[in-house]
Amino acid sequence: EVQLLESGGGLVQPGGSLRLSCAASGFTFSSCGMSWVRQAPGKGLEWVSAISGSGGSTYYADSVKGRFTISRDNSKITLYLQMNSLKADDTAVYYCAKGVRSSSWYEADYWGQGTLVTVSS
Amino acid sequence: NFMLTQPHSVSESPGKTVIISCTRSSGSIASNYVQWYQQRPGSAPTTVIYEDNQRPSGVPHRFSGSIDSSSNSASLTISGLKTEDEADYYCQSYDSTNWVFGGGTKLTVL
Numbered sequence: 001e002v003q004l005l006e007s008g009g010g011l012v013q014p015g016g017s018l019r020l021s022c023a024a025s026g027f028t029f030s031s032c033g034m035s036w037v038r039q040a041p042g043k044g045l046e047w048v049s050a051i052s053g054s055g056g057s058t059y060y061a062d063s064v065k066g067r068f069t070i071s072r073d074n075s076k077i078t079l080y081l082q083m084n085s086l087k088a089d090d091t092a093v094y095y096c097a098k099g100v101r102s103s104s105w106y107e108a109d110y111w112g113q114g115t116l117v118t119v120s121s
Numbered sequence: 122n123f124m125l126t127q128p129h130s131v132s133e134s135p136g137k138t139v140i141i142s143c144t145r146s147s148g149s150i151a152s153n154y155v156q157w158y159q160q161r162p163g164s165a166p167t168t169v170i171y172e173d174n175q176r177p178s179g180v181p182h183r184f185s186g187s188i189d190s191s192s193n194s195a196s197l198t199i200s201g202l203k204t205e206d207e208a209d210y211y212c213q214s215y216d217s218t219n220w221v222f223g224g225g226t227k228l229t230v231l
Contacts, residue, residue: 035220037166045158045166045211047220059218095165100172106215107156109168109177 002026002110004096009115016086016119022079022096022112030054030074033099035108036081038092038117048094049081053102063089086119093117123147125212125223132229137202141226143212144194153214155195157186160225161208169210170197204230 008020022034035050049070050059058070069082079096093116097108124146133139143155157170168177170186173195188195195214199206207230212223 037220044225045160045213045222047213047222050220061219097166106220107154107171107213108158109171111158111166111168113165 002098004098004110004112006096006112006115009117011118011120012086013121014087014119017084018117020081020094020115024077029077031102033102033105034072034079035097036070036094037097038094040092050105052105059105088119091117091119122216123221125214125221127212127223127226130227132231133202135202135204135230138198138200139202139228141197141210142194143223150188150193150195151190155188156213157197158211158213159208202230206230
């Protein structure tokens with residue numbers, strides 16, 4: 001059974017940093033692209049970032065480019081999102097999502113339960 | 122970048138069939154796969170269709186996806202509606218460097 005478990009969310013002040021983790025199980029992690037998608041309170045889904053199975057290719061939404069960094073440790077079967085220079089607009093539930101294959105950074109077939117990030121003073 | 126436009130809401134009775142559309146503003150709908158995600162109130166999204174018409178394991182055959190080049194749109198069809206299908210549904214596609222989501226459609230089963 002595919003499982004994705006996010007952690008690392010919490011309350012942070014504007015300008016602060018946070019690192020999210022997504023622990024994966026139930027599939028061959030290194031064979032799947034992975035993504036982060038967020039949802040602000042009461043709003044729709046917004047894609048944040050994606051990474052190929054090998055980690056060699058990364059992609060970012062314009063809204064986070066230069067502030068967020070996606071990475072993965074295939075030996076630890078974990079996906080990360082380093083978030084710096086956080087703004088109030090980054091307040092959202094952050095979901096990690098699994099791609100179908102190594103190159104499929106552009107889709108998701110399974111999702112985690114999400115972790116809440118609140119940026120506020 | 123292109124946009125994906127969905128109806129804000131649809132409603133139908135249990136046992137009936139509903140079709141949710143997703144229209145691409147520019148570029149061909151067939152040039153990039155379309156996914157459909159279901160989000161029940163208070164829950165994380167789940168995938169009901171990926172790569173235009175593929176169902177993940179465990180998704181009932183009542184859910185099907187298609188694309189129509191003539192209208193440049195994708196559709197999610199849910200047949201034999203159940204009250205548990207009441208949720209928000211999002212279509213999603215991509216270009217060379219970004220995912221693009223539709224605004225979401227609230228399905229009411231009454």
